[in-house]
Every structure is written in structure tokens, then in C-alpha cells.
Amino acid sequence: EAGVAQSPRYKIIEKRQSVAFWCNPISGHATLYWYQQILGQGPKLLIQFQNNGVVDDSQLPKDRFSAERLKGVDSTLKIQPAKLEDSAVYLCASSLDVGTEETQYFGPGTRLLVL
Amino acid sequence: SQKIEQNSEALNIQEGKTATLTCNYTNYSPAYLQWYRQDPGRGPVFLLLIRENEKEKRKERLKVTFDTTLKQSLFHITASQPADSATYLCALVRYGGSQGNLIFGKGTKLSVKP
Numbered sequence: 536e537a538g539v540a541q542s543p544r545y546k547i548i549e550k551r552q553s554v555a556f557w558c559n560p561i562s563g564h565a566t567l568y569w570y571q572q573i574l575g576q577g578p579k580l581l582i583q584f585q586n587n588g589v590v591d592d593s594q595l596p597k598d599r600f601s602a603e604r605l606k607g608v609d610s611t612l613k614i615q616p617a618k619l620e621d622s623a624v625y626l627c628a629s630s631l632d633v634g635t636e637e638t639q640y641f642g643p644g645t646r647l648l649v650l
Numbered sequence: 651s652q653k654i655e656q657n658s659e660a661l662n663i664q665e666g667k668t669a670t671l672t673c674n675y676t677n678y679s680p681a682y683l684q685w686y687r688q689d690p691g692r693g694p695v696f697l698l699l700i701r702e703n704e705k706e707k708r709k710e711r712l713k714v715t716f717d718t719t720l721k722q723s724l725f726h727i728t729a730s731q732p733a734d735s736a737t738y739l740c741a742l743v744r745y746g747g748s749q750g751n752l753i754f755g756k757g758t759k760l761s762v763k764p
Contacts, residue, residue, distance in 0.1 A: 579754070630750060641695070
């Protein structure tokens with residue numbers, strides 16, 4: 536079974552530029568998550584989708600971050616404009632369904648450096 | 651506000667010994683707690699889930715305990731091996747968040763020396 540795919544793996548941009556990350560979850564997984572992991576910290580949830588609808592985006596900085604999952608499969612996360620403090624690893628995860636005990640499967644992440 | 655703390659940033663042990671990692675939480679009584687392993691440059695990998703009504707859970711060389719009175723979970727790796735070297739994260743469902751909305755600790759970096 537293929538895992539969660541993410542691209543690109545690395546990205547270097549200058550502040551105020553825009554950037555987009557792509558995620559392809561495990562086939563058949565209805566729930567998709569985007570996390571931000573700053574160096575030395577645990578992952579922090581940004582947004583959670585159930586199929587193509589948003590379940591929870593309470594921790595997404597909506598003035599600069601946006602995400603979509605138009606057809607309920609792939610998802611993109613965008614930052615515009617980027618700030619220095621956005622330097623982090625952006626992790627995508629998926630689970631079969633939304634539920635209290637659903638296992639989340641993580642992709643390898645996209646490492647973003649904002650200069 | 652809800653907090654989750656992993657007391658040790660790093661833990662160094664000798665091969666064959668038992669590693670014990672601690673996860674404490676405050677201001678919340680979660681229904682369950684999860685443990686993940688994260689290797690450098692990779693995403694976290696789920697290891698174990700323990701429910702509030704379970705005192706202990708085992709999987710091969712791994713053992714997790716959950717003390718809701720102390721608000722603490724302990725994660726043990728017995729007969730540790732250098733291949734167990736990684737960062738271990740504990741996670742709880744965020745209070746007031748959606749199902750699946752996890753809060754992660756900062757992690758404990760375990761190094762097992764041969």
C-alpha cells in the first residue's frame with residue numbers, strides 16, 4: 536500500500552513570496568490533515584478535511600494560509616505572503632475516517648526555509 | 651489552557667537497557683493518548699494508543715501506561731537496540747477540537763548506544 540505522498544520535499548523562498556505544497560493521501564482515506572512542525576517542536580494541526588469539506592481550521596492563520604481539497608482526494612496548502620517564522624516542516628497526514636481513535640498516517644513532509 | 655509536556659528533550663541509554671519516556675498533561679482528561687515515533691527527515695509513525703480505562707498496553711518490546719490520576723503516561727522500550735534511536739512523541743486529542751485534532755508534545759530524542 537502506497538503511503539502519503541508530498542511534494543516538493545524541500546523549498547527555499549524569500550519572505551513575502553508565495554509557496555504551495557501538495558499532498559496525496561492514502562487511497563480511500565476520507566480525512567486529511569495538514570500540520571506545521573517547527574524545529575524542536577511537535578506537529579501542530581493547521582487544518583483538517585473530511586472528504587472535500589473543512590472539519591477544523593481553527594489554528595490556520597487565515598490571513599496568509601489557505602488550503603483546499605477540491606475533489607476530496609489531493610490537497611494543496613498555500614502560504615502567501617510567507618514570513619520568516621513560517622520556516623518549518625509541513626506534514627500531511629490521512630486517516631480512513633474521522634473518529635476518536637483513527638490512526639493518522641503521515642507523509643515525509645515538505646521542509647520550507649524562508650529567507 | 652491545555653498542555654502536554656515531555657519532560658526530557660533527550661535520553662541516552664545503553665543497548666539492552668529499558669528506556670522510559672514520560673508524558674504529562676494538564677487541564678484536561680483525554681479519552682485516550684497516542685505515542686508516535688519520528689525519524690530524522692520523516693513524518694511521525696503511529697505506535698500505540700491507550701484508552702483512559704486501560705492501565706497498560708503492550709506491543710512487542712513496547713509498553714505504555716496511562717495514569718489518569720497523575721495525568722501521566724509512561725512509554726517503555728525493553729531490551730533497547732540502536733535501531734530504536736529516534737524521537738518519540740505523545741499526543742492527545744485537543745480539548746474542544748474535532749475528533750482527530752491532536753496536540754503533540756515536543757518529543758523526547760532517544761539515543762541507544764551499542
